[in-house]
Amino acid sequence: MGKTGIAIYDCDEHEAQLFRTFAAQYGVEPTFIASAASAESAALASGHRAVSVNHKTEITHATLRALKAYGVAYICTRSVGCDHIDLEAAEKLGIAIGNVAYSPASVADYTLMLMLMAIRHARSVLRRADIHHYRLCAVPGRELRDMTVGIVGTGRIGQAVIDRLRGFGCRILAYDICPRAEAEYVTLGELLRQSDIVSLHMPLRADTHHLLDAKRIRGMKRGAIVINTARGPLIDTPALVQALEEGRLGGAALDVIEGEEGIFYRDCTDRPIRHPLLLRLQALPNVIISPHTAFYTEHALRDIVEATIRNCLAFERAKGELVT
Template identity: 65%
Template sequence: MTRSEPPPDTARQPTGITVYGCERDEAVLFREMAPRFGAVPTITAAAVSEANAELARGNRCVSVDHRTRVTKPTLLALGQAGVAYVSTRSIGYDHIDVAYAESVGITVGNVAYSPDSVADYTVMLMLMAVRNAKSLVRRTDVHDYRLDDARGRELRDLTVGVVGTGRIGAAVVARLRGFGCRVLAHDNRQKTAADHVGLDELLRLSDIVTLHTPLSADTHHLLNRRRIGLMRPGAFVINTGRGPLLDTEALVSALESGRLGGAALDVLEGEEGIFYADHRNKPIENKTLLRLQELPNVLVSPHTAYYTDHALSDIVEQSIANCLTFESGNRHG
């Protein structure tokens, strides 16, 4: 990704940006990068809400995290505080009601960070899934070094179906070529050199299905009970996109019955309030998550595929640049 440059006239008058839900590593980058762009960040670890929208008063631009649902009352309060632009530090913006934001005079923007972070992680999960990594590591941790049923499979012998071939899906396809496996793809627009097929056909033919399509009303439960039923016996599901792309209850049923070979999930329905927090001494209310984690052939990680030093730098830099570009356009529009 090319590094963003601030609009040429922004250095004359610093632009204030209120950064909500800012973790410590993000805060370091915002404080480091903002002066280069002629921006002044107001940083808070608190998630954006109706109650703290006043923190943004005086700044027309705010940056929000992807973990927090930005509700209509929050958007209304931000608009009343003078906010005109909300930049989410994520590719997806399904946690923001964009139409309502526009109705109260707020433009919503997203970022396009390095696709390599998620693509690398996706291929890692595929390899871990087909090599029974979870069971092997657990047994080794208790000094059980037998192989037993640990025999894995090689990617070159498998067909991988990639659902969604945007920047991340295309990067996954490029990596898979090096393994020599057959790659099928499904997208409304054919964006890669892979063999593009209909979704149902992809599910019938693939040993591994990996999800990379944006979440919308049309793609909610894209992999539902009927479509999971079309998959090959023993197939694997990988999801590093968004949790609700997958009907989790239907997936659990297919896994518990032994019909599917396994799953590797970096995102999950109902992850909000669980992922990114320490729950070692707190009860987990999401019973589906607990069922998944009990299964020896299911890997779960806490929405971390994007989380690399390169991607985080991209995210912060683009968040600042987006705000400045918005302000520059409004001054000259």
């Protein structure tokens, strides 16, 4: 009996090497496709029932229809979220969709880093040091133990952030429609009114799109800092920019942003950025932007690759035991 084949779209060489290592352990045959999954590249997956895609690429109805025509029956996204996949179309076409879980420590650690950078004005300090300007900042930083931190979403990552925050001695508030952590749960409105830092860890769904809308942003504590390492569309970006420019909010640290597609994960040093809100955010000294990189650790990548292979094998063996 031949090895199970998996077509893997758009992964870098480091990720590809992990696939080769785990493929040898699990007895599967990876086929690497350099391009992103699309209707045009679907033919490259011909002969494979299972394919792997990343979270960077929108998997549209047209893409799904083309993959189906070439025999694809299962798509495993190398991410927790599936908001980039047209799930309704996949169901109608009879294509099963799987996702993966990975070390929550990767995003949790990064979230804490962003919090600390934001309250200690790290962006300004480092930029000034780069030009040999070594005076102290005009405004001193703050300490987490003196602050209230609100965690919106207490799944695996939200809980990992809470665990880390306990060591800093700050007050922690939490909001989730399904409370599951040992934390002080309050309504979302109360969390926003009381928190000096608001950190988002909700999945992106229809009911969480623009969870932080203009009204809720107006209801936030004056001078509060927003942290987002989840999904960009959780925030109404124009409303956030306005609140920051007007000085109602004290800052933001964003690893994700609405409209990041086509910008993040690309070298844009020699091309114009056609995202006015991103440019306005980056012009503010109290805003930190990073390119959707919170998940990107060795440990998390190993988790992602191994879970992808195990999911594809489970589908091929018709066990339905998807590793999520």
